[in-house]
Amino acid sequence: MRHSTLRQLEVFETIARLGSFTRAAEELFLTQPTVSMQIKKLTDAVGLTLFEQVGKKMYLTDAGRELHQTCRDIFERLAQFEMVASDMKGLKAGKLRLAVVTTAKYFAPRLLGMFCQQYPGVEVSLKVSNRERVLERLADNQDDLYILGQPPEEVDAVAQAFLENPLVVLAPVNHPLANKKRIPLKRIAEEPFLSREPGSGTRIATERIFSEQGLKLKIRMELGSNEAIKQAIIGGLGISVLSRHTLALDAPMGQLAVLDVQGFPIDRQWYYAYPSGKQLSIVAQAFLSYLQQAPQFLVEVSCNTRPSDTELPGFVEAPTSERMEP
Template identity: 65%
Template sequence: MNQATLHQLKVFEAAARHGSFTRAAEELFLTQPTVSMQIKQLTKSVGLPLFEQVGKRLYLTEAGRELFATCRQIFDTIAQFEMKVANLKGLKQGQLRLAVITTAKYLIPRLLGPFCQLYPGIEISLKVTNHEGILERMVSNMDDLYIMSQVPENLDVNCDPFLDNPLVVFAPLNHPLAKEKNIPIERLANEPFIMREPGSGTRRAVQSLLDEHDVKVKVKLELGSNEAIKQAIAGGLGISVLSRHTLLTDTEFSILDVQHFPIKRTWYMVYPAGKQLSIIAQTYYDYLLDAAKKFVEQTEQHIAPDVSAV
C-alpha cells in the first residue's frame, strides 16, 4: 500500500460505490481505460483482487470491502481537516451531506436557501429517499445528518426534534366530506384510498392508526411519491394521508376533519451515536433549530385556510 496514491483510492471508492467502472469514470470525468488502469495499479499495491465479475455485474472481494470502508474513513478525515483549516481561516466552506425522508423535500430546500446565502462556500449534497433508504444510508455512514420523522429503534443514534410534522387526510377540494366536522374514522373505509409504498414511514403510521381502530380501507393505488399521490387526489382517484407540509400554499385540496387526525409526528435531526459532526454539519444543525421556528411563523401566515383549522 506504500505505492497507492490518493487519486487511486478516489477512483476505487467511486467504482466500488457505483459497482461500475463506467459510472465511476463519468463521475470523475475520466475515461474508462484510465479508471481500469488506476484500479489495476491499486490492486497490484494491495496484492489481492479488489473486484470480481460475475456475469455482467461487478462485486467487491473481501479485500475490496475492507479497502472501501478504509477509503470512507480516509476521505472523512481529510474533509474534517479541510473544514477545520477553513474554519481557522475564518471561512465556512466544505460539503454538507444531507439525507432526508421523502416528505421532507417540501420543507428542507426552503430552509437550505437562507443557509446557503449565509455560507456561500458550502456545497450541499441532498439525498431524498424513504424510511428504509435512510436507514441503509445511516448504517453505511454515507451522510452528515439525516432528517426523518421516525427515529430508528434498533440503531444507537443522537436525535433532536425541530418541527412538528402532522399527518392529515387529504381529499379533492369538492369532496362530499369536505364540509363535515368530526367525521368518524370508520367512514374512511367507504372511500377509495391512495397509500404510500411499502417501506414508507407515513404508510406505517397510517396503517398503525387504522389497525388500532379496526378500520380497513380500500386501497385503490399505491404510489411512491407524495407528488404522485397529490395528482391522483386532484384527479378524483381517492383520498390519502400525507404530511401537512406537502400542502404548504396549495389550495386545490381539502383537509378532512376526521377523528384521531392529525397523526402527531415530529421532524428529527438524526446522526449515529459516536459520530463527530463536522464543523459544517454542526453549523447547519444549530441553524436548523432556529430556522424551523421562523418557518412555522411564516407558513402559518400564508397557509391555506383549511389547513390552519387543523
C-alpha cells in the first residue's frame, strides 16, 4: 500500500461511489483504460480483490468496503487541512456539501448564492432528494449539513430550527371552497386529496393534524414531487397541503388558491442537522454562522410566507366574501 498514490485512491473512491468504471472515468475526465490500469495497480498493491461483478452489477468486496471507508477518511482529512490552511491565510475556501429535502429546493439555491457571495472561494455541492434518502445520507455521514422539514428523530443528530415553514391548503382557484372562510377540517377530509409519498415530512404533519381530530384523508393519488401535485391541483384532481415556500417562485399565475382552513397554516420550521459527534469543517461552521445570524434573506422569506401577503406570484388568496362555520 505504501506505493499506492492518491490518484489511485481517488479513482477507486469514485468507482466505489458511482458503481461504474465508465461513470468514474467521465467524472474524473480520464479514459476507461486509464481507470482500469489505476485499479489494477491498486489491487496489486493491496493484494486482495477490491471489486466483484455479479451479472451486470459491480459490488465491493469486504476488502473493498474497508478501503472505501479509509479513502473517505483520508480525503475528508485532506479537505479539512485545505480549509484550515485557507483560514490561516485569512480566506474562507473549501467545499460545502449540503443535502436538502425536495421542498427546500425553493430557497436553498438563493440561500447558498448569498453565502457564496460572501465567501467566493467556497465550492458548493447541493443534493436534493426526498426525506428518506436525505436521512440515509445523514446516517451515512455523506455530507456536511442537511436541511429537513422536521428534526431527524430516526438518526442520532444535532438539529436546530432556522426558518419558518408554514403548510397551507391549496385548491384550484375556481374550487367551491375558495370563497369560504374558516373551513372545518371535517369538510377538507371529504375532498379528494393529493399526497406526497409515505415518509414525506409534509405528509406526516398533515396526517397528524387530521388524525388528532379523528379524521382520515381521502387520498386519491400519491405524487413524488411538489410540482406534480401543483399541476394535479390545477387539473382538478383534488386539493393538497404544501409548504408555502413552494408558491414563492414558479407556480402558474393565478391558478392556485390558498384555502382558509381551521388549524392552518400548520406552523413548522426548517431545520439544519448533522450527525452527533461530527466535527464540522471550517466552511460548514461558516455556513451555520451565516444561518444563525439571520441574514436579510431569511427575514424576507419569512415575511413573504405570512398568510396576509397576497403579493406572492403563483397563487391567490381565497376571497373573503363568504364565511363557513363549523
